[in-house]
Amino acid sequence: MVNHEEEEEDIVWLDGSFFINDNYQLTSFTFGSHVLQLYCLHSASTDFDLTGQLVWPGAMLLNDYLSKNAEMLQGCSMIELGSGVGITGMLCSRFCRQILLTDHNEEVLKILRRNIELNVSSENPSCCAALEAEKLEWGNSDQINRILHKYPGGFELILGADICFQQSSVPLLFDTVEQLLKNRGLGHCKFILAYVSRAKMMDLMVISEATRHGMLINEVAGTRSMVGNLEGVIFEITLC
Ligand SMILES: C[S@@+](CC[C@H](N)C(=O)[O-])C[C@H]1O[C@@H](n2cnc3c(N)ncnc32)[C@H](O)[C@@H]1O
Numbered sequence: 001m002v003n004h005e006e007e008e009e010d011i012v013w014l015d016g017s018f019f020i021n022d023n024y025q026l027t028s029f030t031f032g033s034h035v036l037q038l039y040c041l042h043s044a045s046t047d048f049d050l051t052g053q054l055v056w057p058g059a060m061l062l063n064d065y066l067s068k069n070a071e072m073l074q075g076c077s078m079i080e081l082g083s084g085v086g087i088t089g090m091l092c093s094r095f096c097r098q099i100l101l102t103d104h105n106e107e108v109l110k111i112l113r114r115n116i117e118l119n120v121s122s123e124n125p126s127c128c129a130a131l132e133a134e135k136l137e138w139g140n141s142d143q144i145n146r147i148l149h150k151y152p153g154g155f156e157l158i159l160g161a162d163i164c165f166q167q168s169s170v171p172l173l174f175d176t177v178e179q180l181l182k183n184r185g186l187g188h189c190k191f192i193l194a195y196v197s198r199a200k201m202m203d204l205m206v207i208s209e210a211t212r213h214g215m216l217i218n219e220v221a222g223t224r225s226m227v228g229n230l231e232g233v234i235f236e237i238t239l240c
Contacts, residue, residue: 020050024111029055031067031091038115040085051165052084052108057227058162059087062194065223065234070095072157079147079155079180081138081173082163084108086115092159093119093129100151102136109133139172144179154183158191164206165198174209181215181239191215191237196230206235216240 024039041053066073066088073095080089083101085108092099101116103109112133120131134150136143148154158180164170177191197203210217215237223234 020107021053022107022111024053024114027055029060029063029087031063034067034091034094036087036090038085038087038090038118039111040087049105050107052082052103052105053111055085055087056162056196057230057232058194058196059084061196061223061225061227061232061234062088062159062161062192063091065192065194065220066091076156077151077153078157078159079151080159080161081136081176082160083112083133084161086112086119086133088159088161089131090115090119093131094126096129096157098151099129099131100147100155101131101133102147103133104135104137106135109135136176138169138176141179144176148180148183154189155180156184156189158189159193160191161194162196164193164195164202167202167205170202170205170209174213174215177237178213178215178239186239189238191235193235193237194232195235196227196232198230210235210237214240 021041024041026037027040029036040055044054073092075097077098078092078096079100079102081102083089083103086101089099089101101112103112116131116133134147136147158177163173181189181191195206207217217235217237220234220236225232
C-alpha cells in the first residue's frame, strides 16, 4: 500500500526565486569622461528571459556613441526599449530632460529600479533627468497607450541596445517603435539602435522589418566596429 505521508515528505518544493541569481555586483563603467556605477551580474544566467541582468556589447557600443555625441541628448525626452540594468539610461540621465526606461521582465525591472535609485540618490549630482522605469512588452498596445497617456508629449528619442536577438520578437519591437514614432509625427522622433550582428538572418530581418513598417534605416557613418569578437553598428531609424 502507498504511504501518502511518506510520499509527500519526499517532495522538495522550490519557489521561482530558487532559480534566480540575484547576486548583483556594484560595477563601474567608463565612457569618455563619464564614470557610471550600477548593479549587474557579470555572467549570463541560463534563462533566456533573464538576458537583461547584465550589460551587453550593444550597450557598450551605444554608450560609447552617445558619450561622443552627447549634444543629441541635451534637454530631450527619451524612452529606452529593453533597458536591462539601465546602463544607457544612466549615461543619458546626465544630459536628457526626461527618461523612461522599459523592460518586460519583472526580475530585470527590479534591478533596473534599484539602479535608478542609486543613480538619483543625493550623492549623485550629475543626474539631471527625471528618470523612471515601466514595464513594456513589445507589441503590447495597452502598455504603450498607458505610457503615452502618462507622457502626453511622447519622446524625441527612442533608444535600443542589443535588443534584436530573437526572431519572434523583432516584428513586435518594430510595431512598438512605429507606434512611438507616429505619436510624435514625421521628423520629430528617431530610433537609435545599437545592433550587434550574431546571425545573417537577423541582419536581414532588422532591415526588412524597418522597411515593412515604413521606416528609413541608415547606418551612422563611422560606427561599424568590433565589440569584443562581434561586429556592431549604430542605425538611425525614422519614419519615411
Ligand atoms: C540582450 S538584453 C540587452 C539589455 C541592454 N539593452 C544591454 O544592452 O545591456 C535584451 C533586453 O531586452 C529585454 N526584452 C527581450 N524581449 C523583450 C520583449 N519582448 N519586450 C520587452 N523587452 C524585452 C530583455 O529583458 C533584456 O533586458
